[in-house]
Amino acid sequence: MTNPSEKWISLxxxxxxxxxxxxxxxxxxxxxxxNRVCLVLLAADASDATAKKVKDKCTxxxxxxxxxxxxxxxxxxxxxxxxxxxxxxxxxxxxxxxELLDQ
Numbered sequence: 597m598t599n600p601s602e603k604w605i606s607l608x609x610x611x612x613x614x615x616x617x618x619x620x621x622x623x624x625x626x627x628x629x630x631n632r633v634c635l636v637l638l639a640a641d642a643s644d645a646t647a648k649k650v651k652d653k654c655t656x657x658x659x660x661x662x663x664x665x666x667x668x669x670x671x672x673x674x675x676x677x678x679x680x681x682x683x684x685x686x687x688x689x690x691x692x693x694x695e696l697l698d699q
Contacts, residue, residue, distance in 0.1 A: 604664075604696040605673045607689065608637075608682070612674040616686040619674060621646060624683040628653050633683035634690035635660050639667040642680045650681055660690070662697050 611617050618627050627633045636654050638647060640663055654661040664670065667678040674682065684690045 604693050605669065607693055607696065608670075608673040608684075609675065611684060611686060611689040611693075614686070614689075616684060616689050617674060618683040618685065619676065619679045619681070621650070621681045624681045625650065625653050627683050627685070628657050628659050631657060631659075633659060633685055634687045635662065635684040635694060637661075637670065637682045637684070637693075638663050639670050639680045640664065641666040646680060660694065662694065664697065 608617075618624050618633060624633065624636060628636065636650060636659055638650050638661060642650070651661060653659075667680050670680070670682055671678040684693065
């Protein structure tokens, strides 16, 4: 059984396999502008400029934002190289991941 603090990582992998994610700064910001994502995950080790840009966009468009583990963990969770920003398109996945992160 996975550690409760790591369940969100497994769920993120499931969302990736279900094609309910957008990865990469520009693609996520584009979908934030079009209101296509329900939650944005930002790596804790993102550069200051990237973090500011993503936070400002999410605040402006009222999209929830969670700062999570580093880029290596995010990338490994979705089966890709390091990822700094991930957008979750599914309302169900977004809600459950938010609950797990808030525990």
